[in-house]
Amino acid sequence: xxxxxxxxxxxxxxxxxxxxxxxxxxxxxxxxxxxxxxxxxxxxxxxxxxxxxxxxxxxxxxxxxxxxxxxxxxxxxxxxxxxxxxxxxxxxxxxxxxxxxxxxxxxxxxxxxxxxxxxxxxxxxxxxxxxxxxxxxxxxxxxxxxxxxxxxxxxxxxxxxxxxxxxxxxxxxxxxxxxxxxxxxxxxxxxxxxxxxxxxxxxxxxxxxxxxxxxxxxxxxxxxxxxxxxxxxxxxxxxxxxxxxxxxxxxxxxxxxxxxxxxxxxxxxxxxxxxxxxxxxxxxxxxxxxxxxxxxxxxxxxxxxxxxxxxxxxxxxxxxxxxxxxxxx
Numbered sequence: 001x002x003x004x005x006x007x008x009x010x011x012x013x014x015x016x017x018x019x020x021x022x023x024x025x026x027x028x029x030x031x032x033x034x035x036x037x038x039x040x041x042x043x044x045x046x047x048x049x050x051x052x053x054x055x056x057x058x059x060x061x062x063x064x065x066x067x068x069x070x071x072x073x074x075x076x077x078x079x080x081x082x083x084x085x086x087x088x089x090x091x092x093x094x095x096x097x098x099x100x101x102x103x104x105x106x107x108x109x110x111x112x113x114x115x116x117x118x119x120x121x122x123x124x125x126x127x128x129x130x131x132x133x134x135x136x137x138x139x140x141x142x143x144x145x146x147x148x149x150x151x152x153x154x155x156x157x158x159x160x161x162x163x164x165x166x167x168x169x170x171x172x173x174x175x176x177x178x179x180x181x182x183x184x185x186x187x188x189x190x191x192x193x194x195x196x197x198x199x200x201x202x203x204x205x206x207x208x209x210x211x212x213x214x215x216x217x218x219x220x221x222x223x224x225x226x227x228x229x230x231x232x233x234x235x236x237x238x239x240x241x242x243x244x245x246x247x248x249x250x251x252x253x254x255x256x257x258x259x260x261x262x263x264x265x266x267x268x269x270x271x272x273x274x275x276x277x278x279x280x281x282x283x284x285x286x287x288x289x290x291x292x293x294x295x296x297x298x299x300x301x302x303x304x305x306x307x308x309x310x311x312x313x314x315x316x317x318x319x320x321x322x323x324x325x326x327x328x329x
Contacts, residue, residue: 086227
């Protein structure tokens with residue numbers, strides 16, 4: 001008889017496939033791993049023998065955030081995007097840990113199970129923090145690293161990050177849930193999209209309807225607030241770490257060629273942090289998008305795709321990722 005976790009995974013995946021978040025050319029599958037089950041979105045490649053890429057979403061997001069970019073890169077890399085534990089169509093992990101380190105371990109296990117590594121690893125926000133940790137500690141799994149608005153510590157955070165900090169406070173999630181109880185899914189989705197887009201007029205009707213449908217579906221799940229709250233708390237707490245596992249120290253340990261994407265209208269990650277990031281990642285290139293917000297891959301997918309192609313071509317044959325002496329993240 002299926003376990004509770006297996007039934008949860010099956011129900012979550014079925015629900016995800018039923019709403020308008022799976023585009024033509026995409027498929028979803030469920031991957032059972034020790035202590036967790038992950039949903040993985042795949043975009044059909046237009047050619048055989050492409051190098052693999054894995055995309056990791058940010059806080060409150062899902063693999064759906066990568067659909068536009070994966071569609072544009074289907075002829076360049078073999079695209080898969082993972083729903084982190086407790087997000088998208090992935091049920092919560094058995095251990096109920098949602099720190100960036102725990103999310104990084106989920107990415108590592110996903111890569112090890114698939115046998116696709118080394119991959120072009122692409123992350124946004126919280127997903128970029130987890131991807132940085134993977135690249136630093138498991139260089140054997142990563143060909144190149146692309147970070148879009150990475151959630152790395154700032155001395156003076158943006159004002160827009162206040163909701164995330166509030167969400168991390170004990171009891172705040174349930175309070176915010178009650179306060180927002182009178183809002184429709186459309187109103188809540190509009191508020192989220194306005195926060196993460198630099199120019200809200202660029203939100204397409206397809207993106208808006210998909211975001212509203214996903215938010216309505218996810219808020220019906222019993223683990224919605226837990227995964228969101230504990231991930232926010234884990235991210236905030238990670239900023240206080242010291243030593244070799246401090247976020248910026250991990251960035252300095254990354255050997256893989258790195259593409260850094262920052263938006264000039266990002267309300268969550270300060271644009272000026274691009275200078276510190278470029279100095280920390282030893283082999284880095286920068287794409288600065290003055291009009292972009294926190295999710296450049298959704299807002300400007302063509303520009304991000306073009307930059308990724310140029311970056312990949314420029315770093316082809318790099319030996320930096322051939323070190324197989326990494327440790328589990």
